[in-house]
């Protein structure tokens with residue numbers, strides 16, 4: 435192969451082309467926000483269809499949940515397919531590469547194959563996943579969920595902030611909006627070799643190590659919880675420090691304890707991302723505090739130990755402070771270790787293009803985490819600039835790194851069979 439010299443530049447131009455579409459209220463400020471089935475989102479889907487058309491895919495379609503699906507058949511149309519892709523929705527005021535890079539890299543590789551009229555012993559199916567970020571609806575990974583048969587029927591009646599149900603949003607976008615149509619797009623794993631995903635790292639590791647590519651060993655397991663501490667509100671002037679039941683200080687101590695506990699492990703992380711004193715005042719001791727806990731680790735047992743220890747210690751802190759502690763788990767996701775065979779294919783592909791093999795785990799969730807439930811998967815990370823910042827407009831990659839990602843993908847194709 436190796437007709438990929440200018441490919442990085444092209445991928446950067448395609449990213450800019452997709453980034454022209456953003457939602458009202460954000461677009462005016464030059465910010466990128468593309469949430470599920472909004473006009474900007476539908477416009478990006480159209481761009482992806484057009485890019486796939488220009489690249490020479492054999493079949494291009496938009497499925498019942500808005501995924502953009504491009505198929506490039508193998509020598510024999512009946513031969514199994516390599517499934518790949520990533521998401522094209524964004525967080526609010528997000529970056530241009532999160533998700534999209536993993537659609538554009540395989541499009542570039544198929545474009546190269548098709549321009550050489552080259553067919554492989556297997557087909558390539560590229561999916562632009564319509565939804566991964568869980569922004570408009572609380573239905574994170576709904577697009578990959580539809581492919582794996584884990585689309586929750588209750589999601590269809592869920593309302594967005596404007597009171598529009600998901601089914602209505604689908605119908606307004608020209609999709610059927612019915613459960614049966616969604617169930618129809620579930621993939622049969624027997625027809626696929628596996629799933630691979632290219633994604634910007636969204637963290638500082640590759641940038642700090644001055645490495646363009648990283649092979650993912652596992653996607654971290656996670657638990658999210660909403661927590662409440664209940665103490666006693668009182669006068670901030672008259673209540674001696676020794677006689678307080680300050681709900682916010684209990685939450686603060688829990689936050690610091692969670693930090694210490696996570697730091698004691700290799701690869702564990704714990705975050706209190708939201709903390710509030712509902713109805714609080716400058717001169718009132720907080721009687722109630724609500725906060726969130728997000729806890730992740732490379733394996734399920736390590737995650738479980740992290741969560742158990744943090745919850746147990748939170749109870750000890752609250753008992754000492756005479757504060758009640760309420761803990762409600764709202765999300766639990768299993769770790770998705772890379773399939774060893776596919777991971778070593780990525781490693782050989784990276785070595786083949788002259789890059790050092792560097793392995794790391796993924797702290798963020800990805801579409802591959804869902805696909806993991808039905809077929810073998812492995813991911814390749816691409817270095818982000820600006821110390822790897824993501825979910826932020828400062829997210830950036832270089833054209834050279836995009837070229838290396840495409841070359842690694844091309845080399846991966848040679849490793850199959």
Ligand SMILES: [Zn+2]
Pocket residue numbers: 521532533566633800
């Ligand atoms: Zn992403």
